Amino acid sequence: MLVEDNAEYRQVIAPAINDELDIDLASQFGTAERALDSLQEQADSVKPDVILLDLRLPGMDGLSAIEHLRAQSNQAKIIVLTQSDHEEDVLRAISCGAAGYLLKSATLSQITDGIRTVYTGGGLLNTKLAAMIMRRLKKLLPSDERLEMLTEREVEVLSLLADGCERKSIADQLRISNATVCTHVAHIYEKLKVQNAPAAVAKAFRFGVLPTQ
Template sequence: MLRIMLADDHPMFREGVRSVLDSAEGMTLVGEASNGDEVVRLALELQPDVVLMDIRMPGLNGIEATTRIKASNPAIHVLILTMFRDDASVITAMKAGARGYILKDSEREDIIRAIWAVASGEAIFSGDVAARMIDYATRPVSRLDAFSDLTYREKEVLGLVVEGCSNSDISKRLELSPKTVSNYLTNIYNKLQVADRAEAIAKVKEMEV
């Protein structure tokens, strides 16, 4: 019997997933969490086989929660179940240790199949997410890849800076808070050893020569 935990801050969605699990053979729901801190605590207490993890939650987000759970017990498998399909979310989730990434509008059978796949150690993605992963893996090398100290998200933020986006634009495009964007920029400037936006752009432009 697979022991499942569910982490999502929307009660109605948890209710829907609960009904899916109740009707599935060989699975039992052992706990629910409505925020990142709670799912980390409960996962380490209940030791489920699989955690169904949303990305955007109060407190710790799903990526941070996944990192902490995997660091404490690598045997707990994490399946991301979210509505976000952007490249950065998928890549960072995989780097955090998630074994699968499916969307909330997936069919009941696809969710159940994904749970079994992740529980057996396989990696699984929703169809359109898998297509995006293939596109990401096969796209030409970016000039930003020369900055190996930057994380994927930092490269994404820097790329938008080079395109001329303001902090507000970046916040909307990446669905990040203004403070988070500002923090990313501070990290980028420190890693590139530049003082401001203009110097960062100039440093990227140098890579084109």
């Protein structure tokens, strides 16, 4: 489901999503109220797996809508898709239950890859926004806890590296692109302050980021 009041932007996003063989855009609405009405009216039918949600909507804004959308369709993962890169918007969206946050400057492929990532249980943040969140959290955590700041998806990638999987195999198993895997690996190396996969795996086990069993 797409909830976006800008008709021109919907006309760009909708065909791109429907061009993907494994993704179907079932519905689109210009307001959160209409989206919620639709979910309530179709309570017994198939509900969306992923909802793309703008923040700046007429009537009920996107941040207020997140809780209501999750209540109406509790299995749906919500990706905020907005122009706002304000730190408070990002933090509030995540605290309200959004599984992802993308800026509208994202490419169409980044959006469709993001839908797959969230659908398979991963979290999603624009790289710039992720760095911002990391900086905020690092101020709150003592230094000996900072190695645990890998995202769920990064831990998944690191676990597969520990199993000896190559990057192409990781991409296939997680249903993400090779480029996305490379980005995750680069972030892992940076966070763990290592130069290669064996060092990352060893350090992750040593500090309890990966389980020993």
